[in-house]
Amino acid sequence: EQRKSVPEGYGLLPDEWEDGVYPTFEILKSGRRGSKQLRVALPDSIWRPRAEMWGRGLALLDRMQYMSED
Structure with a gap:
């Protein structure tokens, strides 16, 4: 399984x-x-993958907002 990157700061x-x-x-x-x-309760096997997906989506939205401000 390929590990997807997890953004810092989230x-x-x-x-x-x-x-x-x-x-x-x-x-x-x-x-x-x-x-x-x-x-x-936050069982690791359930919540961590969801949190990582949420973090990647939020990081993408942050980048898109930053790019649109230029």
Whole structure:
């Protein structure tokens, strides 16, 4: 399998993670002033490929926006 590149600066690389470890959960805040919290599991095999795809798409959009500003 060919490994697709992962852009820097989007929190997707090991050196961008807390302690260099992929996060196993995320806390989502909701309610008034974020008073309620929901702990969401982030299984690596499910979420990392999705996050990497999202990051590549966001990096592409960032480049397109930068190019259109010239």
